[in-house]
Amino acid sequence: MELVLNDDQKLLRESAEKLVERCGGADKHRNLRNTEPGFDDSRLKTISKAGWLSLMVPEKSGGLGLGVTELALVLEQAGRGLLTEPVAALAAAARAVGVGQAATGAGTEEALNKVVAGENILIPVLQDPLVPDEKRERIFAEHYHYGYQLTGVRRGVPFSDAAHGFIVDANTSDGIILIIVPQDTRGLNIKISRSVDGTAHGTLEFTEATLMADELLIAGVKHGEALAANIHDRILLGVSAEMLGVMEQALELATSYMKTREQFGRPIGSFQALQHRAVNDHIEIELTRSLLYQACEAFDSGNGNRAMVAAVKTRASEAVVSVTKSVIQMHGAIGFTDEYDAGLYLRRAMTLAAQYGNAAEHKERYAILSRMDKGKGGSSSKRRKRKKVRKSIFAS
Numbered sequence: 001m002e003l004v005l006n007d008d009q010k011l012l013r014e015s016a017e018k019l020v021e022r023c024g025g026a027d028k029h030r031n032l033r034n035t036e037p038g039f040d041d042s043r044l045k046t047i048s049k050a051g052w053l054s055l056m057v058p059e060k061s062g063g064l065g066l067g068v069t070e071l072a073l074v075l076e077q078a079g080r081g082l083l084t085e086p087v088a089a090l091a092a093a094a095r096a097v098g099v100g101q102a103a104t105g106a107g108t109e110e111a112l113n114k115v116v117a118g119e120n121i122l123i124p125v126l127q128d129p130l131v132p133d134e135k136r137e138r139i140f141a142e143h144y145h146y147g148y149q150l151t152g153v154r155r156g157v158p159f160s161d162a163a164h165g166f167i168v169d170a171n172t173s174d175g176i177i178l179i180i181v182p183q184d185t186r187g188l189n190i191k192i193s194r195s196v197d198g199t200a201h202g203t204l205e206f207t208e209a210t211l212m213a214d215e216l217l218i219a220g221v222k223h224g225e226a227l228a229a230n231i232h233d234r235i236l237l238g239v240s241a242e243m244l245g246v247m248e249q250a251l252e253l254a255t256s257y258m259k260t261r262e263q264f265g266r267p268i269g270s271f272q273a274l275q276h277r278a279v280n281d282h283i284e285i286e287l288t289r290s291l292l293y294q295a296c297e298a299f300d301s302g303n304g305n306r307a308m309v310a311a312v313k314t315r316a317s318e319a320v321v322s323v324t325k326s327v328i329q330m331h332g333a334i335g336f337t338d339e340y341d342a343g344l345y346l347r348r349a350m351t352l353a354a355q356y357g358n359a360a361e362h363k364e365r366y367a368i369l370s371r372m373d374k375g376k377g378g379s380s381s382k383r384r385k386r387k388k389v390r391k392s393i394f395a396s
Contacts, residue, residue: 003293005073012070016077019050024081026341029348032084033198037162039084041118047083048118053090056234061098061112067300068234072241072292079245082348084199086123086159088238090115093122093167096178096231100218111165111180122180123163125154125204126232129176129225130306130368139206141170141177147212148172148179150187153205158355160202161192167218168206169228175221178228182216185209197347201355233309236356237296240316243352244288247323250345251281254327274330281326284319291315307369314362317353324349 005013023043032038047053055070057063064070071091078087097112114120127137139152150170157166165182181188187209192202219227255278258269268274295312298304324346328335335342353359 003289009070009073013073013077015050016052016074019046020077020081020083024078024083026082026344029082029084029198029344035198036200037159038195038197038199039086039162043083044085044118047085047087048116052087053094053118054116056091056095057098057112057116063094063098063116067296068237069293069296069300071234071238072296075238075241076245076248079242079348079352080249082246082249082344084197084348086121086162088235088242089123089159090118090121091238092231092235093124095234096124096167096218096227097122097180099227100178100223120165121159121163122165122167123157123159124167124231124235125157125181126167126169126228126235127154128232128365129169129229130365130372132368139168139170141172141179143172144210147210147216148177150179150181150206150209150211153203155203156201157204158201159199160190160204161200166204167231169224172221176224176228177220178218178224179211179213180216180218181206181209181211185211195351197344197351199351229306232356233299233306236309236313236362237292237299239352239355240288240292240312243316243320243349244285244292246345246349246352247281247285247288247320250324250327250342250349251278251285253342253345254278254281254330257331277326277330281323284323288312288316288319305369305373307366307373310362310366310369313357314359314366317359317362320349321346321353 023040023046028040032040051064052071052074054063055066055074056068057065059065071088075088078085094112094115097115111120111122115122137152137154139150139154141148141150148170150168152170154168160166163183165180167178168181169176169178183190187207189205189207190202191205192200194200255269258274258278259267261268263271269278292312295304295308298308324342327342328346331340331342334340337343357365
């Protein structure tokens, strides 16, 4: 599939390239690995000024009113520059708050303004509503005076060490709600684990965490489940775009090395075995790009389905690990050293591939969602009678 962009999308991609060239890169990523929270707050402010965090916020809420395609364009560049800021999560959180239907107070409006400005790290803690019961980590919300008390556990939450708050999908007796949980809420305990690329993820434990709904409720039971699924899919597409950028830049690093590194009196890029490996990696990248942007276009036009998103995350997670491992092999021994940049892309690939579910998990989701879509199509469409084929007068 040829990626055809309009003028605004081209300008957006070019501005993202310049921002990443100025603020990103392997050296800066290497310096941030051993710091907390593993990304640069000042760089996040620069990203917010560029409008990345408000891309998907509706215009009536003060955003740019664009789609997930535009988010993918900037996150592809972010992946190339090894930017570790939670752009996909924050852009999706801003979208959730901007379109929330049940907000009755000023709390959500204030949260939106701070998220878009890069001042409030608001991380969605969402689970696919279609996850099988045996694998589901439910957070239960019981009515308590004018709010709710939350109880439950949610594991593998990215950037939980840096978060000022979380958007949680909680199960009430009437259905699913989306509610903001400030990081300092009494009854919320966070356990942090470090990832191989220097970022962190955590386990959130809710023990009768009490919240006032008027200030923090984003969506009630009427819209909660649908909004949670929509935001979850937007994050998956954004992370997949990051993985696309990671493997693109990693392969460019390898091909550049193959042109200059000589063995037996000639560049190693002239060896057919390495050429075949590089071509296979290029094919993986282009297949991922095609599927990603087709899914984004369908999502924005309202013609997509959730199974497509699961397929994108599956392919991107498998391809990014395969390509970055191959890049290490093409570099030989130097690729294994910490001082060389190739290893940084592999570590980033490993983190993103597992973020929000690995390839195996999304393969299972794809199977479930495809069966559901097929069932809906089969039940709604009536079997049509086949027209009797009229015999040709020229038939013998």
